[in-house]
Amino acid sequence: DAKTTQPNSMESNEEEPVHLPCNHSTISGTDYIHWYRQLPSQGPEYVIHGLTSNVNNRMASLAIAEDRKSSTLILHRATLRDAAVYYCIPHAGYALNFGKGTSLLVTP
């Protein structure tokens, strides 16, 4: 799997947008880019995934750079329930390689 680089932590105010970056410069052409998040004391949960085009769903948006070497997860209006560790995972196959992720703190 491709190596990823994410900030260790980020902070946001409630109801403001949050942009979580991820560098994955060694990604292969067939790897999808997945984002999972892990709330305290819970297992990870799927957030969004994409290959080349930007993607939107009810939880977030995913912006993928044209060269696919980086991506950004966008939470349009952060809530206190969005406080979690966010993992960017370039992936193809069976095993997800989580890395350490970005710990997002949301303050009221």
Next chain:
Amino acid sequence: DTGVSQNPRHKITKRGQNVTFRCDPISEHNRLYWYRQTLGQGPEFLTYFQNEAQLEKSRLLSDRFSAERPKGSFSTLEIQRTEQGDSAMYLCASSPGLGGIGYTFGSGTRLTVV
């Protein structure tokens, strides 16, 4: 379906004892995964089943670890002769297919070896 269920939620055991964890996946998911997570780290892949066949094992899965998935339904993970280094959260996930899409994780079993 209430998602992936793991039991017990917590387990404290003495070093040298054997422990067994159970995972009940989403019923229509034929793929099942075990991961281990230590404090401050992301989950690490241990092993993967497609139906009842164990198709891949990580080098993290030492000889003291064994996993089964009889009849392709629930799965068990057993650790024999536990060591303090086995203390971790053990997570189970299931999916309808490969590719990282649609993985659903359970809440995990936290093991503490004293």
